[in-house]
Amino acid sequence: MTNLLEVENLTVKFPTRNGIFEAVRRISFSLGRERLGIVGESGSGKSMTGRAILRLIKKPGILEADRIALEGENLLDFSEKQMRSVRGHRISMIMQDPKFSLNPVMRIGDQICEAYRLHARSSRAEARKKTLTMLENVLIRDPERVFNAYPMKCLVAWGSVS
Ligand SMILES: Nc1ncnc2c1ncn2[C@@H]1O[C@H](COP(=O)(O)OP(=O)(O)OP(=O)(O)O)[C@@H](O)[C@H]1O
Numbered sequence: 001m002t003n004l005l006e007v008e009n010l011t012v013k014f015p016t017r018n019g020i021f022e023a024v025r026r027i028s029f030s031l032g033r034e035r036l037g038i039v040g041e042s043g044s045g046k047s048m049t050g051r052a053i054l055r056l057i058k059k060p061g062i063l064e065a066d067r068i069a070l071e072g073e074n075l076l077d078f079s080e081k082q083m084r085s086v087r088g089h090r091i092s093m094i095m096q097d098p099k100f101s102l103n104p105v106m107r108i109g110d111q112i113c114e115a116y117r118l119h120a121r122s123s124r125a126e127a128r129k130k131t132l133t134m135l136e137n138v139l140i141r142d143p144e145r146v147f148n149a150y151p152m153k154c155l156v157a158w159g160s161v162s
């Protein structure tokens with residue numbers, strides 16, 4: 001059976017004032033149908049590995065790999081348009097830090113709706129309903145209130161008094 005994911009010699013590097021910094025250095029692994037955990041100290045390159053697989057390394061960062069194959073298809077050969085149909089449909093990444101992954105000036109519900117509508121092409125009303133169900137499914141209390149809240153409420157409140 002074809003492996004779900006194969007990563008061969010993946011490197012992510014960034015040019016810095018002191019030369020090239022290698023955030024991920026020639027890693028290879030394959031994933032059959034099982035689950036795979038990558039463990040490492042902070043800054044060891046776990047998130048960069050995930051971003052690289054999704055081809056989300058922003059310039060001036062450089063992604064190099066011999067192959068990143070999803071069910072036998074090399075993602076390195078995919079166009080940006082093809083990658084957009086992979087992201088969120090076939091591979092998803094849950095960003096760990098809301099400070100950097102959520103927009104502080106946009107309501108939580110609107111951010112979830114936006115992502116959902118990009119993939120599902122649904123109406124606003126349908127996306128709203130789906131978003132409330134998703135919040136409920138992950139045991140968020142009072143989904144209606146959370147839908148209308150801002151992710152950085154505490155930070156904003158703190159900023160306004162300091
Ligand atoms: N834009 C950048 N320019 C230079 N180096 C960067 C850049 N972005 C990230 N790095 C470096 O890449 C390395 C890998 O970071 P990464 O976020 O993948 O670590 P991590 O294993 O996910 O850590 P954590 O457990 O804290 O989430 C870190 O040393 C980080 O400082």
Ligand SMILES: [Mg+2]
Nearest residue numbers: 046047048096
């Ligand atoms: Mg990380």
